[in-house]
Amino acid sequence: MTSLVNSFKIVGLSIILFIISVLAQNLGILWHIFSLYSLEYLLHGLTYLIVTIGLVNLLVKKGLKNKLPYYRITTFKICPLCLILGLLLPIIVITVYFVFISGDIIVTQFASKKEYIEMLISLIFITGIVAPIVEEITFRGILLKYIEDKSNSIFAIILTSVLFSFVHLFNGKLVGIDFYLLIIAGTIAGIMYGIACYMYQSIWASILLHMFWNIGGIFVITNSKEDYGILQYLINSSNVFITGGDYGIDASIISILSYMLVIIILLFRKRHLRNSNIK
Secondary structure (H helix, E strand, C coil): CHHHHHHHHHHHHHHHHHHHHHHHHHHHHHHHHCCCCCHHHHHHHHHHHHHHHHHHHHHHHHHCCCCHHHHCCCCCCCCHHHHHHHHHHHHHHHHHHHHHCCEEEEECCCCCHHHHHHHHHHHHHHHHHHHHHHHHHHHHHHHHHHHHHHCCHHHHHHHHHHHHHHHHHHHCCCCCHHHHHHHHHHHHHHHHHHHHHHHHCCHHHHHHHHHHHHHHHHEEEECCCCCCCCEEEEECCCCHHHHCHHHCHHHCHHHHHHHHHHHHHHHHHHHHHHHHHHC
16 A cells, blocks of 8 residues: 555656646747847746746745755765766767768758857757756656655666656657667666766766766767757768667667666776775
């Protein structure tokens, strides 16, 4: 009976957090009704972030009767290992593609300087900074700790990672192998972020990894031209395991193996720290 009640509570909290995220995002999008010389993109990101933090804070204080630090939502802190891994992860993936997959580098063309500026703000600020903070507050902050309290840390990391992968299905309609690749990649990436957060007891560890990975999208790897990024590497491959399918290289086997490498490094570091404390 207790397990069933806890399951309903977890589902309920997940739905509330999803609604908060969607509401905050859509309030931010409202700024695009106006033409403010690209300023609407900055206001979009700020609104998305501020509304999310405000509503999450209200949920924690009034609904969960707790404080944000309990959910590892701490003040800003730099976690050196995650900072290094965050920087290296996109570099490693891009290098592997460049060295082992043939293709051509092109400069992304835009119709106007305004479109170029809007793309940069969207990519770096909204996708690269705001989205990782919002998603880490939601998944590795509130949800991870809540589920952990109802079960254990391993189950909490796995469940939040699976939910994290399914949320990304809203970015596009995926079927067949594209669907499975996204679920696998999203789950493994979520586990990577979860371990980082748990290891450092702060969402800033996972935010750093998440942030640098998203910003790495400045260099786009694709098999067809896109109006995104500063540079594009057009690969000569249609293999879904190489391209990641419709979702892109985030769901490719190369990226998945890279997420797993980071997980191994984090676990090795955690074990080393534990052994050092025992001594």
